[in-house]
């Protein structure tokens with residue numbers, strides 16, 4: 001018996017709708033492909049490899065110019081802006097030419113999280129879920145956080161002090177992206193204190209970013225604006241490095257780092273608006289400046305974050321990470337694209353950009369940190385395309 005299939009009116013309608021849906025999907029797909037961001041902000045693997053190659057050639061040009069100058073005994077000069085602009089555009093580096101408004105509306109195909117796809121080295125280390133800052137609830141986690149001493153945990157700390165800080169009426173741990181939350185592609189500048197910034201004229205470029213991270217003494221206070229810029233979104237400090245009076249931005253948030261027991265006592269007084277407690281170390285008494293700030297704007301870097309940076313990126317070398325290292329990694333967890341300025345301890349320049357006389361880099365001047373190890377890390381992150389390390393053609 002033959003089976004006869006009768007095409008009814010309703011079957012025809014269903015087929016028609018299916019055809020329309022198919023064509024629609026095809027068109028949307030085509031449009032999406034047409035809108036696919038092109039080199040250099042690409043998420044395409046081949047283009048990304050090309051980008052990496054361009055970064056390498058950029059560095060080769062700078063290196064050969066540097067070698068030429070050092071052979072000729074020439075002192076470092078301001079960078080050739082034409083060359084930097086040109087290379088900047090070629091390599092996809094952000095320059096002041098890319099207008100801020102324009103950037104805000106452009107999606108962010110090359111985010112730090114997506115970089116994990118390309119760099120095996122970075123992927124093996126980057127942990128998106130690590131906690132950056134302490135919150136009120138961390139007091140319930142106190143015992144768990146006490147496996148190590150500061151800055152990696154609270155072992156042998158005075159629990160009452162930590163509890164009084166976290167339960168303080170003014171401790172609000174404000175959101176980093178403001179009340180409205182994260183929006184668009186966030187480009188960040190992290191400004192260290194390296195002498196490479198002296199005479200760099202990078203201030204305008206730095207201020208052109210969405211967020212600007214500064215730390216310790218690396219502030220402008222007007223004087224250095226041309227080289228380091230003026231804006232500050234986040235300022236990170238510890239008691240002895242505190243220069244809050246130089247933070248010109250009224251909207252800045254403050255990141256405090258607890259490196260040692262004294263810092264906790266200091267933090268509690270800071271929350272209360274009191275003078276800092278007496279600071280005695282190895283029998284000597286030090287004068288510590290009073291921090292003048294709004295306690296509602298302070299965040300405390302989480303001990304787990306110290307551990308993460310130290311163990312996964314610095315391979316537990318040296319005694320503890322520098323504030324600079326912490327801030328770069330905070331940026332890697334807050335931003336999409338990052339350029340770091342004034343990092344890398346370049347011996348051709350004075351130690352800090354604000355030095356009044358040339359200061360030579362010595363083991364004594366760099367204290368308990370392994371700066372060689374950190375310098376290698378900045379170059380590695382640059383080579384892997386994770387961050388851009390600001391360099392100069394001198």
Ligand SMILES: *[C@@H]1O[C@H](CO)[C@@H](O)[C@H](O)[C@H]1NC(C)=O
Pocket residue numbers: 080081082083086
């Ligand atoms: C700066 O670089 C551009 C492009 O490479 C070059 O044409 C120009 O001569 C350079 N200027 C100086 C002062 O070296």
Ligand SMILES: *[C@@H]1O[C@H](CO)[C@@H](O)[C@H](O)[C@H]1NC(C)=O
Pocket residue numbers: 141144
């Ligand atoms: C306590 O710490 C361990 C190891 O660091 C971790 O696996 C665990 O999730 C922590 N517990 C809580 C409640 O945070």
Ligand SMILES: *[C@@H]1O[C@H](CO)[C@@H](O)[C@H](O)[C@H]1NC(C)=O
Pocket residue numbers: 158159160161
């Ligand atoms: C811990 O801190 C509290 C509050 O500042 C203080 O009263 C107490 O004496 C401290 N305890 C120790 C063992 O130092």
Ligand SMILES: *[C@@H]1O[C@H](CO)[C@@H](O)[C@H](O)[C@H]1NC(C)=O
Pocket residue numbers: 198199349350355356357358359
């Ligand atoms: C900073 O740079 C200027 C030239 O740009 C130079 O004259 C001065 O010596 C530098 N300062 C230090 C401390 O190296």
Ligand SMILES: *[C@@H]1O[C@H](CO)[C@@H](O)[C@H](O)[C@H]1NC(C)=O
Pocket residue numbers: 362363
């Ligand atoms: C600094 O320390 C490193 C390693 O500890 C050593 O190799 C180097 O020679 C030292 N440099 C100076 C100038 O003492």
